[in-house]
Amino acid sequence: MLKPGKKRRKSFQGHYHLMLLPGVILLVIFSVIPMFGLLMAFQDYKISKGIFGSPWVGMENFTYFFELSDSKVIIYNTLFLAISKVIANLIVPLVFAVLLNEVRQRAFKRTVQTIVYLPHFLSWVILAGIFSDLLLTDGMVNRILGSFGVEPIQFMGDNRYFPYILIGSDVWKEFGFNTIIYLAALAGIDPSLYEAASIDGANWRKRTRLITLPLLRATIILLATLAIGNILNAGFDQIFNMYSPVVYESSDVIDTYVYRAGILDGQYGFATAIGLMKSVIAFILIILSYRLAYKYANYRIF
Amino acid sequence: MVRSQTASAKIWYAALIFVMLFIALSSIAPIIHTVAVSFSNKAYAAAGSVMFWPKGFNLFAYKQIMADSKFSHSFMVSLERVLLGGAINFLMTTLMAYPLSRSSEQFTGRNAYMWFLVFTMLFSGGIIPLYILVKSLGLFDSIWALVLPSAVPIFNVILLMNFFRSIPKELNEAGSMDGAGPWYMLFQVYIPLSMPSIATVTLFSIVGHWNSFFDGMIFMRSVEHYPLQTYIQQLVVQMSISTMSSDPNKYELMRQLSNQTLNAAKIVVAVIPVLVVYPFLQKYFIQGILLGSVKE
Numbered sequence: 001m002l003k004p005g006k007k008r009r010k011s012f013q014g015h016y017h018l019m020l021l022p023g024v025i026l027l028v029i030f031s032v033i034p035m036f037g038l039l040m041a042f043q044d045y046k047i048s049k050g051i052f053g054s055p056w057v058g059m060e061n062f063t064y065f066f067e068l069s070d071s072k073v074i075i076y077n078t079l080f081l082a083i084s085k086v087i088a089n090l091i092v093p094l095v096f097a098v099l100l101n102e103v104r105q106r107a108f109k110r111t112v113q114t115i116v117y118l119p120h121f122l123s124w125v126i127l128a129g130i131f132s133d134l135l136l137t138d139g140m141v142n143r144i145l146g147s148f149g150v151e152p153i154q155f156m157g158d159n160r161y162f163p164y165i166l167i168g169s170d171v172w173k174e175f176g177f178n179t180i181i182y183l184a185a186l187a188g189i190d191p192s193l194y195e196a197a198s199i200d201g202a203n204w205r206k207r208t209r210l211i212t213l214p215l216l217r218a219t220i221i222l223l224a225t226l227a228i229g230n231i232l233n234a235g236f237d238q239i240f241n242m243y244s245p246v247v248y249e250s251s252d253v254i255d256t257y258v259y260r261a262g263i264l265d266g267q268y269g270f271a272t273a274i275g276l277m278k279s280v281i282a283f284i285l286i287i288l289s290y291r292l293a294y295k296y297a298n299y300r301i302f
Numbered sequence: 303m304v305r306s307q308t309a310s311a312k313i314w315y316a317a318l319i320f321v322m323l324f325i326a327l328s329s330i331a332p333i334i335h336t337v338a339v340s341f342s343n344k345a346y347a348a349a350g351s352v353m354f355w356p357k358g359f360n361l362f363a364y365k366q367i368m369a370d371s372k373f374s375h376s377f378m379v380s381l382e383r384v385l386l387g388g389a390i391n392f393l394m395t396t397l398m399a400y401p402l403s404r405s406s407e408q409f410t411g412r413n414a415y416m417w418f419l420v421f422t423m424l425f426s427g428g429i430i431p432l433y434i435l436v437k438s439l440g441l442f443d444s445i446w447a448l449v450l451p452s453a454v455p456i457f458n459v460i461l462l463m464n465f466f467r468s469i470p471k472e473l474n475e476a477g478s479m480d481g482a483g484p485w486y487m488l489f490q491v492y493i494p495l496s497m498p499s500i501a502t503v504t505l506f507s508i509v510g511h512w513n514s515f516f517d518g519m520i521f522m523r524s525v526e527h528y529p530l531q532t533y534i535q536q537l538v539v540q541m542s543i544s545t546m547s548s549d550p551n552k553y554e555l556m557r558q559l560s561n562q563t564l565n566a567a568k569i570v571v572a573v574i575p576v577l578v579v580y581p582f583l584q585k586y587f588i589q590g591i592l593l594g595s596v597k598e
Contacts, residue, residue: 012408023398026394033431122573123513123514125532133566140350275428
């Protein structure tokens with residue numbers, strides 16, 4: 001009786017392969033073939049000659065990047081913006097979730113929640129349009145500041161302020177969405193712990209410090225380790241839509257630089273080399289972060 | 303939860319509610335402001351005196367949009383992209399998630415496919431090789447250039463796969479006892495049982511398609527093929543950057559010369575579809591994300 005069953009299982013396998021086939025074909029075309037395109041990083045790539053005809057230049061594209069005076073600035077900006085965003089995007093939602101969790105009116109709580117994660121679903125194109133209007137020298141923000149006697153500030157065109165505009169607007173867009181995971185973790189905390197603590201006379205600050213935060217630790221570690229993998233993505237969509245030549249000095253990151261050097265200036269080999277460097281480092285960081293997440297938070301993606 | 307109702311606790315709670323209210327309002331204030339500008343008189347908007355309520359209410363900007371054939375054209379491109387791309391994403395996600403949710407005994411190739419998927423998700427050739435590929439495939443100016451490179455949303459596949467795995471195995475066994483093949487199981491049992499999760503990931507990819515501008519910008523040569531976000535990007539964002547010198551004052555000047563009420567109206571129209579799907583999205587997505595991602 002076992003044999004027919006086995007046979008059927010075998011024939012199932014064919015169906016499974018068939019189900020995966022269209023997706024795999026598309027991935028081979030649009031993900032795997034471009035990986036071979038990375039060979040351009042070692043070439044002086046000419047469109048007319050293609051990958052097979054362009055001259056090989058070894059590591060020249062890579063060394064050229066490090067000789068550029070811009071490279072230090074770009075690497076610094078990438079790391080500064082990305083790390084600041086990672087930290088802010090961990091802390092702000094945590095504080096917000098802990099506070100929101102204290103609200104007793106469920107309808108109010110849900111309404112606040114629904115409103116704060118709306119910006120997550122709007123594109124940076126839209127938000128850049130909105131922010132640049134708000135942050136004009138005679139825009140709404142400056143008018144409000146002006147009523148307190150503050151001189152108008154050129155937020156979008158001043159290297160002193162612009163990086164913080166980027167960080168702040170990113171946190172503004174994402175904190176509501178990032179709160180979801182913390183709130184789920186908070187919902188999992190046994191209420192009797194709080195009751196016992198209250199009976200023992202612990203006030204809100206003590207309960208937060210001694211119960212809430214320790215129990216959220218695993219979630220915080222998980223989110224922090226997963227964030228490591230994205231450290232080289234300082235947020236292309238956002239920066240690309242908000243920056244301008246005036247503030248390149250403080251906001252040009254690897255991705256925006258690759259776009260300008262590659263697509264706009266046509267230096268395909270050079271831009272691919274920088275992109276390759278970024279992909280390799282990012283890949284190592286992601287593997288590392290998933291290992292850490294598995295080790296410290298017992299998290300696996302599959 | 304036991305709470306002492308002392309006066310200080312009451313004050314603290316009132317402050318908490320106030321802070322939450324303030325945060326919620328600041329999350330939508332910029333959007334409300336933009337809506338207000340879009341309905342305002344151009345002169346008031348340029349002077350920056352519009353806050354959260356239109357000044358000199360008129361529909362002029364919206365009438366201009368209606369008359370602008372480029373805008374409606376790009377709106378249609380976006381709509382086509384969302385429908386086509388969303389359908390392809392849905393098909394790929396469900397078709398791939400089901401076999402991958404089988405154990406490696408049931409499906410011996412599973413782990414090899416899994417590694418392939420994860421590798422392609424984490425490592426990419428970057429934009430330049432993709433740009434050259436799309437160009438050599440002759441896809442420039444075609445809707446397929448916007449839809450095919452992102453046809454397989456691998457992260458969504460993994461989310462849905464994890465969800466499928468949480469469905470009791472006995473169900474699958476009972477099904478195959480009754481002679482149901484994999485296709486029947488997927489379409490008649492697994493998909494109907496997983497609607498919240500599938501709705502979530504599909505709506506995510508729909509919003510993703512609606513919001514993306516970059517592929518439209520590099521793969522579309524002529525403006526009439528631009529999706530809406532690319533069109534708005536070129537108009538609202540790019541215009542001020544490309545015409546601007548490194549002089550910050552000129553930058554300000556360009557910004558002010560641009561038609562704020564019209565730009566605001568374009569932004570509002572581009573946001574409306576997201577606001578329409580948002581209630582549906584929001585109904586499912588917390589449940590969907592958490593079910594898919596949390597595993598014991």
